Amino acid sequence: MSIFRQFCMIFVFGTIITTAITAQAQPPKSPTPVDVTPAILTEFVDKFEALGTAKARESVTLTASTTDKIKDLRFSDGMTVTKGTIIATLDIDEEIAELRAAKANLAEQKRELKRVTNLVKARTFPTARLDEQKTLYEKAQAEVQVAEARIDDRQIVAPFDGVLGLRLVSPGALVVPGTPISTLDDISIIKLDFTVPETVLASLRPGLTVKARASAWPDKVFTGKVTTIDTRINPVSRAVTIRAEIPNPDAALRPGMLMTVELIHNRTLALTIPEQALLADQDKNYIYVLNNDAVQKKFVTIGRRRPGHVEITSGLKADENVVIAGTIRVRDGSPVKPTFISNRSPKSDPTSSSVTTPTPKNNEDTP
Structure with missing residues (x-):
């Protein structure tokens, strides 16, 4: 072995021994201060x-059902009325006269029916005469009903309780079927x-x-x-x-x-954490969870989001404490000095409402 190779080997071994001694002489790394908060259940409201x-x-346009002149308007704009209230009447003088005549005829036929009935009982009149008089009496009744219906056709009444709109016609105006008088x-x-x-x-x-x-x-x-x-x-x-x-x-x-x-x-209730606790590793998401005096890296699956909070669908349990500040200074297994922060779920609003925050875990580890 050449002197040069011996010298190189001695140098390498010396460097290794020196590095080991130096590493043993260094004091242990101090815990990294971090803020942690518990994962909580939050009510998500889908809207x-x-x-x-x-x-x-209920809504209707009040109209006339026959052709005639407006005789009387019994309402004002915006008036509140009840069902059956007469809103307007058409000219009904002729119809009233017809009704009087029909009622007079009905009264006459009623008297005649009574007379014929007595005569038939006395066997003075044949039974056929009684049947004929009954027919005349029923016809007189129908004529009264027709006359009353014609008067009803000339009276516009409220079909239900409500508020009238604007008056669309004036007294004396000629209306035809379908002419709007007001709205209800x-x-x-x-x-x-x-x-x-x-x-x-x-x-x-x-x-x-x-x-x-x-x-x-x-x-x-x-x-x-x-x-x-x-x-x-x-x-x-x-x-x-x-x-x-x-x-x-x-x-x-x-x-x-x-x-x-x-x-x-x-x-629905969902497990949520503050958004700042969520970290990305390419196409995966992960967080740091407090484990005694150190942090543990956990990959998680996220779901819905709300302002400041994100849903965790897998990889985390309720009440586990996650790091929300100091994440860039720690790695998996790093010793930490945790400060516990209360985790408040989003305020109650049309999108979410809060649920009571659980008590933080590992309080015994708080320095």
Whole structure:
């Protein structure tokens, strides 16, 4: 062996021994300070937003059913009426005269029927004469009913309780069948129709809560319930129509209003952590979990997100403490000095609501 090779071997062995001695002489690495917080269960609220049009509970355009002149209008614009209230009458003088004549004829036929009945009993008149008189009496009754119906046709009445709209005719105006006189709406309850994709049909049912807003009342939320789910799905849009009813005691909502609808159709509990605890390794996600006085690297599967929080579907258990600050200074197995931070789930709002935060684990390890 040459002197040069001997020298190289001595140098290498010396370097190794020196490095080992130096490493043994160094003090142990101090724990890295980190912030940790427990994984918690959070309520996730699935919702769908849509646009809907407000409709009255009942709505009708009051019209004349015959041709004649308006004799009397018995309402004012915006008047509240009850079912059966007479709104307007047409000229009925001729019909009243016909009714009087029909009633007089009915009274006469009734008297004659009584007389003929007595004579038949006395066998003065044949039975056929009684049958003839009964027919005349029934005919007189029908004539009275026809006269009363003609008068009813000339009286426009409210078919249900509600609020009248604007007056569209004046007294003396000639109207024909179908001429609008006013509108009547029952707005004590507002019907709200909107559409949702067929993909959420399985989670829909009557009784679900809807929250609606109208541009006329930007700071007010109107709450109602789903009452009906249409039996058919639109083959073009692949959407189904939903009808909800919203109480409207103060008449703030009016038919025809465009409303923004928020339908809450599903609530589930999910395990969540703060977003800052989540780290990426190529196409995988991982976190650091507190394990006694060190951290352990765990790969996890994520799900839904909410502002500041992310759902963990696998790889983590509830109450396990995850590192949320100091992650770039630690590695798998690194000793740490944890500071426990309370984990607050997202505030209750249309997208989520909080559940009580569990007590942090490993409090005995807190220095």
